[in-house]
Amino acid sequence: MTMDRRDTDESPHPGILRKKGFEFGFDPEACAxxxxxxxxxxxxxxxxxxxxxxxxxxxxxxxxxxxxxxCLYRVDGRLSIREVPADDGFRCLFLESGRPARCAVYPVRPRQCRTFPFWDRYRGRGRLLAEECPGIRNPD
Structure with a gap:
């Protein structure tokens, strides 16, 4: 589930994506x-x-x-992709299980997906995010 490189800044470490204002980097190779x-x-x-x-x-x-x-449902006038029950709670309808998991719409995935993990809610919370995402690097 790698992010679109147009949404990131240059990093001094090859392969590690960074974005201004975030204390962590992201290694898309970890998705595998x-x-x-x-x-x-x-x-x-x-x-x-x-x-x-x-x-x-x-x-x-x-x-x-x-x-x-x-595939979608309406919430407060907006549309969201449906989720389905999974072993660990829920998963996106388009997430195909396996290792690595595969997104069935990866080439056209929504911006929200393309920009993960560089979401405002994770600013200053890199350590917490690193517990969930194996691709987070230097979460200080």
């Missing part, structure tokens, strides 16, 4: 040994925009209306 912990666990929201819905539906070869009805 992970079961998709960033896409499973406690229930949450995976927000999608109209543009992302169009891209995902095109990628899957289904009509956007069908995607909305089968």
């Amino acid at each position: 040994a992970c079961a998709g912990r960033c896409c499973s666990g406690d229930p949450g929201r995976i927000w999608v925009s109209e543009g992302e819905i169009a891209k995902i539906s095109r990628f899957l070869g289904i009509h956007p209306v069908d995607l909305v009805h089968t």
Whole structure:
């Protein structure tokens, strides 16, 4: 589940992604040994925009209306990808199990997914995030 490199800053360590304002780096190579912990666990929201819905539906070869009805649900006027029960709680509907876990819509995944782990909620919380994500580096 690597992030889009356009959303990161240059890092002095090859392969480690960094973003200004975050005390940690992220090694996308660690995803190969992970079961998709960033896409499973406690229930949450995976927000999608109209543009992302169009891209995902095109990628899957289904009509956007069908995607909305089968894969998304509405929360306070916004749309989120459905989650399904999993051993550790819930997982994104598009997360295919295995090691590594695989995202069925990876090339067109929503921005929220592309920018993980550089979310505002993790600023100053790198150590806590490192307990969940094996790709977090130097969380001081």
